[in-house]
Amino acid sequence: MLKTRLIPVLLLKNGILVRSSNFTLHQLMGNHIEQVKRYSEWKADEIIYLDISRDNNYALDSINNTIGSSSSKSKVVQNSKKNMIDIIKDISKSCRIPLSVGGKIKNLEDIKLRLNAGADKVVINSSAIDNPDFIKKAALEFGSQCIVVSVDVKKTDHNNWKIYKNFGQYLTDLDLKRWIETIQKNGAGEILVQSIDRDGTSTGYDLELLTMISKYINVPYIFLGGVGNFDDFINAHKTTKEVSLAAANIFNFTEQSVLNAKKYMFKNKINVRI
16 A cells, blocks of 8 residues: 655745745745755655745845745845755755755746756646646656646635636636646646645645545645644545645644654554654
């Protein structure tokens, strides 16, 4: 039986590690290099870094309070690198587990740069929506195993979910079921589904969403958004044993959180790597 993967997700905004709530509020969280060292030591199965920068401003000494009330004065800001590729190079030096990187990937060259810098996989979102053939071209060029397509969704009043792009800012006209089918048909090796509604809420995974997507996904997939305690991992696993479980904020706030979460899951008879 395959082991259930537990995956920390780290968000970088203009090179700074932040926490997120509903894709809008971003709070300074510390040093991304130290975090990757901790997660490697705590036996995370993989790490996902997402660049959620709204612009290309990595001149961090000129940023005034755009990320938390004191970020512009932080040593983390002063010592951060000026572009994402250099950040990936730094992260990969300390990362001893598979590393996925997403954000601002628009073409094959962007993928090449990130893989050459040390990423094992890339996560694409808006570019795939704008041009579904981009998934196919990326899979053919670099191999399906390193192409992850991210799907960001919000729930409607009718027990349905709509797909958004560009950091959750723009509603698309895509049907979720059909988009999942298109992603797989075009050769993506993995799918990351995230609930915008649950992001940063600590109210638990959207299990109705998980139940629905599990019927249509035939490749490895990751579920993200809403984890507030370790029981949320248990509940998601009860919903489907095929899913890999990702979380962001809970791993930032809890000491040795990945390892403790795995021990808790193991006690609940979930097959995890410890």
